[in-house]
Amino acid sequence: MAFFRTVSFAEVLPAITGAGVMLRAPTSSDFAEWASVREASRDFLTPWEPTWPADDLTRGAFRRRLKRYAEDQRNDQAYAFLIFRSEDSALVGGLTLANIRRGVAQAGSIGYWVGAPFARKGYMTAAVEALVPFCFGTLRLHRLEAACIPENKASVGLLEKTGFQREGYARKYLCINGVWQDHLLYARLQDDPG
Numbered sequence: 001m002a003f004f005r006t007v008s009f010a011e012v013l014p015a016i017t018g019a020g021v022m023l024r025a026p027t028s029s030d031f032a033e034w035a036s037v038r039e040a041s042r043d044f045l046t047p048w049e050p051t052w053p054a055d056d057l058t059r060g061a062f063r064r065r066l067k068r069y070a071e072d073q074r075n076d077q078a079y080a081f082l083i084f085r086s087e088d089s090a091l092v093g094g095l096t097l098a099n100i101r102r103g104v105a106q107a108g109s110i111g112y113w114v115g116a117p118f119a120r121k122g123y124m125t126a127a128v129e130a131l132v133p134f135c136f137g138t139l140r141l142h143r144l145e146a147a148c149i150p151e152n153k154a155s156v157g158l159l160e161k162t163g164f165q166r167e168g169y170a171r172k173y174l175c176i177n178g179v180w181q182d183h184l185l186y187a188r189l190q191d192d193p194g
């Protein structure tokens with residue numbers, strides 16, 4: 001029955017193009033640029049992310065990360081993308097669709113980051129808008145969710161700009177930067193206006 005369909009990209013995830021950006025699955029050749037952007041953006045990113053393991057920016061940890069992504073993708077659990085600026089292919093950030101629930105939910109959650117030098121230039125707006133047809137069309141999801149700390153004005157602004165509606169408030173929802181933190185809950189439905 002189509003409603004319960006599970007989509008699986010056992011091999012290659014298609015690249016997705018948006019306004020000024022290109023999204024594709026990370027590969028081992030992205031390690032140096034990924035680590036360099038993340039290191040240069042450490043102070044910008046860490047207040048809003050789960051605590052980085054001490055070895056997070058090493059090649060070994062990146063290899064394990066890719067293995068996890070590949071397994072999640074094979075199992076239709078999550079799809080991880082890096083975001084590249086179209087004009088010069090610079091790696092500007094990442095966008096992941098995770099925690100996919102099939103069956104009667106047909107839902108998934110997005111998580112995202114951009115490097116500090118690339119912030120507030122519209123790249124994540126373009127990336128989210130490009131990912132939406134993949135989620136609702138290719139993957140046939142019904143609901144996209146996102147959660148953010150109320151003080152994260154950039155994330156709140158991004159979600160509201162890309163058609164996500166605020167649905168609730170979850171106490172101590174996620175452990176961010178080492179602390180269980182309250183989150184605003186947002187969602188965009190397949191038949192919501194963009």
Ligand SMILES: CC(C)(COP(=O)(O)OP(=O)(O)OC[C@H]1O[C@@H](n2cnc3c(N)ncnc32)[C@H](O)[C@@H]1OP(=O)(O)O)[C@@H](O)C(=O)NCCC(=O)NCCS
Binds near residue numbers: 048112115120153
């Ligand atoms: C959240 C984040 C991914 C947004 O990416 P971005 O590429 O900078 O976002 P955009 O340039 O597309 O901006 C989209 C909207 O977000 C809001 N926004 C972005 N940066 C903002 C800032 N510094 N202050 C206030 N609002 C901001 C605005 O509403 C903006 O629209 P506008 O520029 O038309 O006013 C980025 O700020 C980031 O990586 N932050 C640190 C990590 C993080 O917060 N991750 C998410 C955890 S939930």
